[in-house]
Amino acid sequence: MSLISPSLMQRFDIPGPRYTSYPTADRFLPDSEASAFTQALAQRVAGDALPLSLYVHLPFCESVCYYCGCNKVITKDHGKSRDYLRYLEMESALVSDRLGKGAGRRAAVAQLHLGGGSPTFLSDEELGQLVASLKARFDFQDDAECSIEIDPRTVDDTRLAHLRRLGFNRLSFGVQDFDPRVQLAVHRVQPYEQVAALMESARALRFDSINVDLIYGLPHQNPESFARTLDQVIALRPDRIALYAYAHLPARFKPQRRIDAAALPGADLKLQMLDDAIRRFIADGYEYIGMDHFALPEDQLARVKRDGLLQRNFQGYHANPGSDLLGLGVSAISQVGRAYSQNVKTLAEYYAALDAGRLPVERGLTLNDDDLVRRDVIMRLMCQGRVNFEAVERRYGIHFETYFEDALMRIREFEQFGLVARTPAGLEVSKTGWFFVRAVAMAFDKYLWLHADHQRFSKVL
Ligand code: SF4
Known part of the structure; x- marks a missing residue:
């Protein structure tokens, strides 16, 4: 029997945010003065x-x-990357000058993540220069988790060894699908043997954790071909697997216009691929972390999930409770205290702001008290799959059932279909409910209901 029935899909596979933040980034307001961000840094x-x-x-x-x-x-x-690094250094200087160095271990960097784009577009020398400049500007914990996204087409054994020497201890490989026909259709050709050899080298170099990103719903994928990719991925035994649904939004993302829509699998095939993947991962010893993430039981993500300490930010699930996030570079998002802020998106705007000695911030938001309560509830649902009413009441001085009367009404439909249960302590998302957790969280999103605009997002599965 299918883990997710077609009737559940029909009812609950609705467009909605991924809740890497609350309020979601599209609610941020223009803030070219970076006032929310600078105030949060000062606090x-x-x-x-x-x-x-x-x-x-x-x-x-x-x-x-x-x-x-x-x-x-x-x-x-x-x-181009040489110029960009110069500007990154300027931005690091502006931010770190506001923070000061030497605030002690508690305030030091616990986690570094290089994402993109392709971080491995940079040469070995440039990556070394970037890490050195960050370490000169910020205090790093000795055991900081340092991760980097790897495009397998731009890396070899020597580069991996260089990354290890620079202090990177986690890698994330963009795989998506190993089928040659699918790879050709999405213009990303990287043979299985190439990725397998890199992963073997990464293990020999003792990287702590290796993640593989997969996508289902790509052109020419079908359950049979995707099953072969799943076999190959499971044989490689990555510590973590992220399995994303492809959302075909060619009006929004220009490169997607080059995908032949007629070659895309239909909703029923997508559901079958998702269902097969979940079954395979769980049968092969992976634990379901949430949304689209799986991890081996001994991986840190699985451990913090079991301990109820899983966190979520703009990079997805992570294991660093109570940390502030500083985003550097174009379009990067920061979350400091009560504030969110996002940088400008183009190189021209980024360079112009820094040439003028300004933080390259485009928009931001300082959360009000209501945002804080809702963020807490939504993140607890997204990370732990449960909300304890009394704990929220104690933290925010509210009466949960009165404050969230509307949201609890919306949750009733999920209760009727067994996706959420009312427990003596509060709410608990069921095993099947986890696959629709975004839709459950949407019940508590005030902005979504105020503006009735959830259609803009991709579907939850
Ligand atoms: S998916 Fe491809 S084009 Fe997009 S950022 Fe990654 S490597 Fe670049």
């Missing part, structure tokens, strides 16, 4: 500072993958 310095997570966005890629929805710059001109 951080004055208060009991939390550990830091650093995210650096490196937007360059040599060629475009047609399914891509990221903020990227396609170029073969490697001179």
Whole structure:
């Protein structure tokens, strides 16, 4: 029997946010003065500072993958990354000057993530220069988790060894699908043997954790071909697997216009591929973390999930409770204290702001008290799959059932279909409910119901 029935899909596979933040980034307001961000940084310095997570966005890629929805710059001109690094250093200086160094271990960087684009577009020398400049500007914990997204087409054993020497201890491989026909249709050709050899080298180099990203719903995929990819991935035994649904939104993402819509699998085939993948991962010893993530039981993500300490931010699920996030580079998002802020999206705007000595912030938001309560509830649902009413009442001085009367009415439908249960302590998402957890969380999103605009998002599965 299918884990997710077609009738559940029909009813609950609705468009909705992925809740990497609440309020979601589309609610941020224009803030070119970076007032929300600078105020939050000042409060951080004055208060009991939390550990830091650093995210650096490196937007360059040599060629475009047609399914891509990221903020990227396609170029073969490697001179561009040299310039970009110079500006990243300027931004790091502006931010770190506001924070000051030497605030002690508690306020140091616990997590660094390089994402993109393709971070491995940078040369070995440039990656070394970037890490050195970040370490010169920010205090790092000795055991900081340092991860980088790997485009297997731009890396070899020597590069992996270099990354390990630079202190990276986690890798994330963009795989998506191993089927040659699918790879050709999405313009990302990287043979299985190439990825397998890299993963073997990464293990020999003792990287702590290896993640593989997969996508279902790509052109020419079908349950049989995807099952072969699943076999190959499971044989490689990555510590973590992220399985994303492809959302075909060619009006929004230009590269997707090069995908032949007639070659896309229909909703029934997508559901079958998802169902097969979940079964395979669980049967082969992976634990379901939430949304689209799976991890081996000994991986840190699975451990923090079991301990009820799983967290979520703009990079997805993570294991660093109570940290502030600083995003550097074009379109990067920061979350400090009560504030969110997002950088400008183009290189021209980014360079112009920094040339003028300004933080390259485009928009931001300082959360009000209501946002804080709702963020807490939504993140608890997304990470732990449960909400304890009394704990929320104690933290925010509210009466849960009165404050969230509307949301609890919306939740009733999920209760009727066994996706959520009312427990003596509060709400608990069921095993099947986890696959629709975004839709459950939407019940508590005030902005969504105020503006009735959830159709803009991709579907929850
Ligand atoms: S999927 Fe990754 S590698 Fe491909 S174009 Fe997008 S950012 Fe670049």
